[in-house]
Amino acid sequence: MLMMPTAAAAMGMKFISAPILARFGYRTVLVSNTVMIGVAICLYSLVTERTPIAAVVAIGFLLGFFNSLQFTSMNSLAYADVEPAESSMAATIASSFQQISMSFGLAIGSLVAAAFLGAAPQSNHHAVIAAIHGAYLSLGALTVLSSLSFWRLRKSDGASVSRAQTELA
Numbered sequence: 001m002l003m004m005p006t007a008a009a010a011m012g013m014k015f016i017s018a019p020i021l022a023r024f025g026y027r028t029v030l031v032s033n034t035v036m037i038g039v040a041i042c043l044y045s046l047v048t049e050r051t052p053i054a055a056v057v058a059i060g061f062l063l064g065f066f067n068s069l070q071f072t073s074m075n076s077l078a079y080a081d082v083e084p085a086e087s088s089m090a091a092t093i094a095s096s097f098q099q100i101s102m103s104f105g106l107a108i109g110s111l112v113a114a115a116f117l118g119a120a121p122q123s124n125h126h127a128v129i130a131a132i133h134g135a136y137l138s139l140g141a142l143t144v145l146s147s148l149s150f151w152r153l154r155k156s157d158g159a160s161v162s163r164a165q166t167e168l169a
Contacts, residue, residue, distance in 0.1 A: 005057045006064030013068035020069065026077050026158035027150060029069065034147035036066045042140030045133040071098075080161040112138050 040063040116134035120127035
């Protein structure tokens with residue numbers, strides 16, 4: 001049930017992503033959206049057993065919303081300059097890199113949580129929660145830092161794609 005708001009936000013974002021990209025451009029959207037994803041990840045570090053379920057749902061909603069915009073933006077930008085004859089190969093490569101990235105993200109998240117846990121036993125509830133909170137803060141900060149990579153985009157990058165998406169919508 002907690003995953004439903006994340007999925008709903010992701011689906012809802014699909015309807016408004018094209019106008020957002022057309023209005024603000026890929027660089028602005030990807031930089032600011034990456035920061036928002038990092039902030040949403042950091043918000044999970046505030047969750048305790050006393051956190052109202054509505055707050056957890058709201059964080060999931062936010063993360064689903066921003067993740068969906070991120071994937072839509074990055075995927076559409078990846079195909080902006082691909083010739084139709086090369087689109088099949090581009091899709092294969094993009095999908096492979098996306099899967100590899102998610103696998104590395106999961107592995108890194110696990111390693112960071114394990115580093116915060118240290119030698120404490122996994123049966124120590126408080127140590128595990130503290131380790132997970134530390135991992136959320138670290139990974140959120142790393143995500144915010146990664147937004148710098150999108151500053152290399154030119155303001156006009158992807159303009160032909162974002163305008164075409166708006167015209168189709």
